[in-house]
Amino acid sequence: LVSGETIDELLEAQTHIWNNTFHIFKSMALKCAVQLGIPNAVNSHGKAMTLSELVAALPVHPTKTHHFYRLMRLLVHMGSFTLEKSADQEGYLLTPASRLLLKNNPLNTSSYVFFVLDQVLLGTFNCMSNWFQKDEPNPFVTVFGEPVWEYASDEARVNNLFNGAMSNDSSLIGKAVVVKCKEVFQGLNSLVDVAGGTGNMAKAISDAFPNLKCTVLDLPHVVADLEGNKNLNFLAGDMFKAVPPADAILLKWILHDWPDEECVKILKNCKEAIRKNGNEQQT
Structure with missing residues (x-):
């Protein structure tokens, strides 16, 4: 039988399995960011770049804006970008990690x-x-x-x-x-x-x-x-x-x-x- 104590243990075990199963999403999100040129676009912008500005600067179809927002949420969570929030808007900035993905960086990875x-x-x-x-x-x-x-x-x-x-x-x-x-x-x-x-x-x-x-x-x-x-x-x-x-x-x-x-x-x-x-x- 599943008791109150064992259900917590089971849920934690399932979470562990799911975390490792879906970890590849982080790897593929990073690859997608480089393929789309997200680091270069943010760098060229020179300041915090809003989602709409980023979509307009990249080869992202307008119908994929909501999905692109989810991609950026994951990349921010991973530490590849930071999100700067102000009173009326929020924009994305580079981190040391994403700077290593810039085309003009001699240490590009x-x-x-x-x-x-x-x-x-x-x-x-x-x-x-x-x-x-x-x-x-x-x-x-x-x-x-x-x-x-x-x-x-x-x-x-x-x-x-x-x-x-x-x-x-x-x-x-x-x-x-x-x-x-x-x-x-x-x-x-x-x-x-x-x-x-x-x-x-x-x-x-x-x-x-x-x-x-x-x-x-x-x-x-x-x-x-x-x-x-x-x-x-x-x-x-x-x-x-x-x-x-x-x-x-x-x-x-x-x-x-x-x-x-x-x-x-x-x-x-x-x-x-x-x-x-x-x-x-x-x-």
Whole structure:
């Protein structure tokens, strides 16, 4: 029987399930905001922007105004925007989070949003239960039959999304590293960013330390046509085969993608790269 005490517990349990079931609404609302250009519109307005002004500035059909209001309520609740209220009206303003979604922001993270919430990646989450029943490395292989990097090498759209996402993340983290971890790079003459993508992380480091020679190692289709500068260069290669010699090795967002056995291979190659550079005592 359901008593007064147990009904509260049951309702709380149902709320927990619903919260987690519908949490994807927040992710998709964020993606929708970027697709519609809401952050850029509010930023261009220069002051608190009313709902009607926002609808008029965006490709939103007038019949969807009420639904758009609900979208903005959710985005405000999420902290993506704030709502400024006055005596006669209310308008939307940017927050630090939505400023990271502006097109003209060098630390823009929109590509990361688009990659993670793309239909290709979302499709893999729908197959997690199938993956647990098979001897396959990850759900992406279960769905597409190959790792994401091999898939991306043949699919230009996915490759661009992936590189853009990693570039977005590296731009911000690169700035943080050179501000908060300067001492790590003191005394180094060379550094290899293993699987460093389009090089934003290495570029932030090379800009901050002009006497430090930085090399970005990644697969051929990733570094093709990328140009370096006086202390930054790109090298096509495979981290499972070899890592070029250097004083230090940078691994960012790499090891979590691979099983322990593969991680050991990568780390051994990194150790060998430092040893060959004459810094065996630092390995």
